[in-house]
Amino acid sequence: MITAERKPISEIKEMIAPYRKILVVGCGSCVAECAAGGEKEVGLLSSALRMDAKASGKEIEIKEITLDRQCVYEFIDHLAEIISQYDAVLSLACGAGVQAVAEVFPKAPILPALNTTFLGETKEAGLWVENCRGCGDCKLGVFAAVCPVTRCAKGLFNGPCGGSKTDRCEVDPDVPCAWQLIVTRLEDMGQLDLLRKVHPPADWSKQQGKGPRKIIREDQRT
Numbered sequence: 001m002i003t004a005e006r007k008p009i010s011e012i013k014e015m016i017a018p019y020r021k022i023l024v025v026g027c028g029s030c031v032a033e034c035a036a037g038g039e040k041e042v043g044l045l046s047s048a049l050r051m052d053a054k055a056s057g058k059e060i061e062i063k064e065i066t067l068d069r070q071c072v073y074e075f076i077d078h079l080a081e082i083i084s085q086y087d088a089v090l091s092l093a094c095g096a097g098v099q100a101v102a103e104v105f106p107k108a109p110i111l112p113a114l115n116t117t118f119l120g121e122t123k124e125a126g127l128w129v130e131n132c133r134g135c136g137d138c139k140l141g142v143f144a145a146v147c148p149v150t151r152c153a154k155g156l157f158n159g160p161c162g163g164s165k166t167d168r169c170e171v172d173p174d175v176p177c178a179w180q181l182i183v184t185r186l187e188d189m190g191q192l193d194l195l196r197k198v199h200p201p202a203d204w205s206k207q208q209g210k211g212p213r214k215i216i217r218e219d220q221r222t
């Protein structure tokens with residue numbers, strides 16, 4: 001999933017300062033799972049903004065709504081009937097959701113309430129960890145489902161750097177050495193032979209070299 005964190009309230013207050021009627025829009029998918037932009041967080045943020053406005057004598061009107069997904073047009077369409085009643089949208093989606101809403105409503109100010117961070121997993125309650133950088137050429141099949149692009153501090157494809165100590169990364173001892181994990185898993189699966197292959201440098205153009213990437217699936221187009 002895509003993870004995000006809420007911006008500091010001072011930054012949000014500064015963004016919405018020119019507006020009186022604000023539509024606060026959450027997203028019920030990834031950012032709800034990471035407790036940054038779901039229905040609950042929309043409620044908490046809206047209450048905080050209302051209280052702050054009251055305390056500072058500012059007149060403000062806030063409506064809360066949470067879409068199932070803010071990056072899919074059929075859900076964004078739920079805003080069509082109400083958006084014109086508001087001066088601005090404060091979006092608690094990831095950057096993709098914010099931009100998708102802005103494309104559908106080109107005249108409305110769409111403001112981001114979150115800082116989008118990384119693709120990751122929920123490790124335990126309250127802990128999310130990055131595990132994929134969307135490189136566009138997934139090699140998890142040869143690296144025992146441990147991503148060296150993301151989880152090795154040096155992004156090494158052909159074995160460890162030699163600096164790890166007691167299975168910890170030399171760059172950050174709080175983090176397990178990705179290559180220790182790769183070797184251990186391959187050993188456990190009896191697939192150490194996979195490491196005989198020498199991997200060429202990654203083709204980073206698949207990740208970020210040619211502007212925004214696209215996926216086109218003719219079988220999904222109607």
Ligand code: SF4
Binds near residue numbers: 132135147148
């Ligand atoms: S190899 Fe690429 S696509 Fe696969 S997990 Fe790592 S960054 Fe993500």
Ligand code: SF4
Binds near residue numbers: 154159161164178
């Ligand atoms: S110690 Fe392991 S994870 Fe850290 S940089 Fe070296 S090989 Fe990569």
